[in-house]
Amino acid sequence: MIFVNESSTPSFHLTNGKISYIFHVLKGSKILEHLHYGAAIRPRDNYDYLIEREVRPSNNLYADTHTTSLEHIKQEYPVYGTTDFRYPAIDIEYPDGDRISHFSYTGYSLISGKLSSDKQPMLRANVLEDETLIIHLKDIYSEISIDLHYTIYKSHNVIVRRSVIHNKDAKPYKLNRALSASIDFSHNNFEVVHLYGAWARETHMERSPLLKGVQNFSSTRGASSHAHNPFFALVDPNTTEQIGEAYGFSLVYSGNFLSQIEVDTYNVTRASMGINPYHFAWDLQPGTSFQTPEVVMAYSKDGLNGMSQQFHNVYREHLLHNQTPFKKVPVLINSWEANYFDFDDAKILEQAQLAKDLGFDLFVLDDGWFGSRDSDNGSLGNWTSDLRKIPQGIADLSEKIQAMGIHFGLWFEPEMLSVDTPLFKAHPNWIIGNPDKNISHGRNQFVLDFSNPDVVDNIFEQMSEVLSTSNIDYIKWDMNRYISEPFSNFLQRHQQGEVFHRYILGVYDLLDRIRKEFPEVFIETCAGGGGRYDPAMLYYANQNWISDDTDAVERLKIQYGASMVYPISTMGSHVSEIPNHQVGRITSLKMRKDVALFGTFGYELDIVKLSEHDRDEIREQIKQFNLYQTLIHQGDFYRLRSPFEIGLTAWMIVSKDKKEALVGVFQSQASANPAYDRMKLAGLNTDLEYSIKELDSDMKEFSSRYGDDLMEIGLLLNENFTGRADEYWGREKPGEYNSRVFYLKA
């Protein structure tokens, strides 16, 4: 899949028959020039025909040349300081303070599969199918070298890029900027799609025109954050969900990131992604290397859905942690919205027993089980049972719950410290912040300095103690505040620019150690909902709690946006109480179930307080999810109607063999005397005939329809009242919040 034309100026073409990525080495400067990324073309002996050079007033690298300005050459990994005035991928400070470098090509290596690292989360690859190209570059002014890694997958239209910077010099250098990847497109005929939000309204989608100049989405909060997700897509202005070109970029990183798009005055679009250079400076000591996180680049001609499916497939196959103690995807019940901090062992045991009776697989005890925590005011960092609430301790409680025949899960917030704990009293300087200055609290808590390995060791030991002495199959790993006053009492003065990145490396280290010590524990990551919903967390986790907003209508936007890049099998989604705790909205149990069905599917309410009728309905809902869970979690997801545009949201999931599908239609606005609506489906086999039944309804049986018919004409959402006019006036009206799920079987 990787074609190399060997010559004094080699060219490289990565292609799997669906996508092509081409660049070559420039004569003289030996800098890499980018030539093409997008739909596949056939391999050629030479790609010089793709070179574009105008003579433009500019600074040229060499005397008597007029086309050697790097500003006008599409770059593969742009450097700071010489003739390219656009934002670079790399900026290195030399010992004398100078920041000019020139990286020349020195060679390449080919690898079957890809290299892995136990220090950073990365995608896996199949050694028999996937290939990696490593380009070696060397600075002509120093002994710094860079390896650019490119992995191409045989069965995914995905290229994964990262860079590794090595200091082979005897002197230390400083990295002021080290992005993972940068790519120059020869035009700006794009719109940009990204996901923004805030606590409880994460992953909202925005699509906007690309302006000349620089546009970026980033985090400076110490986590990938609720505000912007480390994902963006460049799409043709005509691209829809089903057709047109889409280039997606997704960063495997949980800390401060930068997604930047720069359009120059010649319409060249530079897309770059990596660790945010803001408050970043890495002291690159002699003999050491710096690894950037991976950027996953997905390309599709089949619209945004095509791009999303590339991400979903590659993440499900090559990123997600797949070991689990469960025989099937567990339907869980979480105690948070039922109890908050107000519970004791009797209450938990009663809820767990009832959960078992209703058919749940897993009971999760959320916040409030440790230290003496009756509110969000303390005890974080003291991971011992609160004996006032659980007199026999968590080990005993876990045994009792497991003895009921239901699995048990527990909440932790490992990265935080409260001032009322023995740990804070023993190590007040283990929190991030300068003790001589004000250190702000967030939710009354402080962030442990995970750049300090002793801190990570301590939390690992505390968590291991709980996990090894109790019967725990699941951890909810929460993180409820951002990092402000970023200063480490552990790092030296010249390393303070490293605090954010070292913090996140410490988090990865703890996750990795927990994973290795307890490989079968199921992990759901969370950060006040979706504050750290990113591919790096998914490398360690099985799923992510994507929002504290459990309202079914609000969730449509959150789940729709998140599906741009994340598989629905990773989206923690719960049926919760009404009136909803975040927005006060009242929706039916059916609608709450129908929305949560397109996710991990769980519950978060006090089942003890529910009526028998509601409990019976929940019992049936769980059976229904179990029936369709393989289809839901392994099928191809298609967005059909956007909640950001109209009051009707629709999506569907089609099994890989196209023999089954589930279609969800959600109405969040009622209107009288509605227009007709034929909703075109997607992803079906044109030649197969599908029987269609509406779940939870014995009334509405549709006749069977062929795939082409359903995709070209669509599902008729209005009923046919011919000869039934009398029924029309007495019919049950859908109301404001209404949902329908159709099951299609070939």
Ligand code: DGJ
């Ligand atoms: C924030 C999470 O998102 C919630 O689900 C819950 O676990 C609380 N933290 C507990 O403090």
